[in-house]
């Protein structure tokens with residue numbers, strides 16, 4: 001599984017980092033970036049939860 005963040009759509013709310021810090025981190029521009037590719041199997045549920053809860057739909061998941 002791979003996660004992606006659309007930089008144009010991310011509003012920097014940090015929710016994904018709160019939900020799944022193993023995969024998401026804020027960069028110096030306060031935009032979320034993916035720090036774990038592929039997503040570690042033990043946090044796949046959390047990565048999906050981040051995708052589902054991102055307020056702008058900036059996160060996409062590829063199985």
Ligand code: SF4
Pocket residue numbers: 005009010011012013014015016017031032053054055056057058059
């Ligand atoms: S939850 Fe979505 S909008 Fe918020 S920081 Fe993460 S990718 Fe950006």
